Amino acid sequence: MTVALERPAMAAAKPARRRRFSLGAVAPYLQSAPLALILGAFLLLPIIMIVVVSFWDYDFAAMYPDFLTTNYSDVLGSWVTWKTYLNTIKFAVIVWALTLFIGFWVAYFLAFHIRTTAMQMVLFLVCTVPFLTSNIIRMISWIPVLGRNGLINSTLVHMGLVPKPIEWLLYSEFAVVLAMVHLYTLFMVTPIFNTLMRIDRSLFEAARDAGASGWQVLWNVVIPLAKPGMAIGTIFVVTLVMADFSTVQVMSGGQSASVALMMKNQMSLLQYPAAAANAVVLLVLVLLMVAGILRIVDIRKEL
């Protein structure tokens, strides 16, 4: 009886199942196709092109397809390049240290000292307000503040604290670092705030119960648990600083150099293969740095 009942049902189900099966096999590929196409066309392809071009030959007017390593030997063999790389890494380290310090305390304040979530969100949005204007404008707005006759210098001179305007405020490495810290601190605040918000508050009570003082709680519980957020923020800040050319150019007044600025200059001289080789070296360097960060801190649970 049951067999008789089941047979027509199965016969009817079979073709339908087969059709669904064949569609089911293709569906995942179809679903991933748009992202794969976009990433392929706008990320993978350009990188491949840069790598290919970095081996080409060039003169003042044109590029010639070839397979030469002279571009790389020029990049790695020149003392100027090494100095520029060191300078860029120096900026990255200083800006990283400052943004980490400031970013951690801002996130700490938002996460633990603001009681209501509504207020937390309001203050967090206030932090993002500067992002409504462009990077360039936020950077340039420092000039009237730091300049020779700017806000700070004129105030100091008026108050008689300094006899003449301080020269190193603008068009100096100080100005570069200041502008970068201003631009990138929020990239540190956001991930750290996120990790701090996820810490179970009863851990602090457990630490207090074990006799930990405020600093001991900070050092033994909060900071270790905030490490994944710090790592993500560090990746953001380091990659942004390593790739920066406009801030360095504008704020140093052309007195300081960065790798990206060097590439920009090479491109304006139509030395595309040289710039491409430089870009490949920079890319490898940044990837190594990110790999190093990921080795030290496990960020998987944050993703």
Added chain:
Amino acid sequence: MSKAAEIDIVSVSKVYGTTTAVEAISLKIPAGTYCCLLGPSGCGKTSTLRMIAGHESISSGDVRLGNTVVTDLPPARRGTAMMFQSYALFPHLDLIDNVAFSLKMKGVGKDERRAKALDMLKLMQMEAYAPRRPAQLSGGQQQRVALARALITDPEALLLDEPLSALDPFLKIRMRAELKKLQTSLGITFVHVTHSQEEAMALADLIVVMNEGRIEQAAHPRTVFERPATAFVARFMGDHNVVSGRVTGSHDGMVVFDVPGGASLAASGQGREAGEPIDIAIRTDHVRIGEPPAKGLGFTGIVANIEYRGSTVKLSVNGTGIEDFTVIVDDADFFAKPVAVGDAVPIAWDAEDAIVLGRLDS
């Protein structure tokens, strides 16, 4: 190891803004007692525990531990250790470092503290898992580590905030046996917050039933179960029928009272004015089907529901003015003289089983 301390709570209150979580409670927990704070959620039991631990400020009153008034001391200097509801193990540390945490805070050297922590883990039979992180453990194992971490400070009293609520029912029963064994072997005072009367009965030497920030009854589990002090306690402990009415008079040591719109019942007790409200409790398993031995020790009701429970049968009986009166009868007795839903049956109990309940003056 055993240096248990008596905990003395003197008219302690906790006020959050305009709401009073704990209202001037006083309680003495003798040294070496297993005390359970029992009550529904929001009754103030956790606030009380946290005030003893020092994680909650005391609005008024004092807490004394042994001979020290600890009201204003920080948690670590009270001689108490707390075990948290979710265990609050540090996810970034392995088990040894978790257990050794308080020693590290005190500045004990690395080798010494790790050795001590390993001893403590051995006591909890967790030494095999020492290099693991808490996330790699099951609930019961996490609880053992949390216990080890609390006990390494050598506390005079261990405070447990709903320690078994995160475990599955089977593990719950096993872990509660372990808790009891541990308390007996250490001999220190345990204060255990729970909302499960079964758990409290199984563990406690002293049950403190709390409701709306006040203590309804604090006594040995047997006393709490057999002589519940108030209607709340009788209902919360379960297995009791609570019947309310108004006193009409008393004679021969029996109080006679009327159930609204229904029968006149009697219970042993005295000193009640006529017209006073009264609650009595009758154990569900001390009720039988049959004619009452004396007037007022039973009523006749309609069977509304019958549940077979194996060794017993549970009947729900509705009388006039008495709703949902539970009768637990032995299965053999029931099937010897079965009744059906809708039958009118006489219900009876003995005079000593009807307990007059008190009321907290509000």
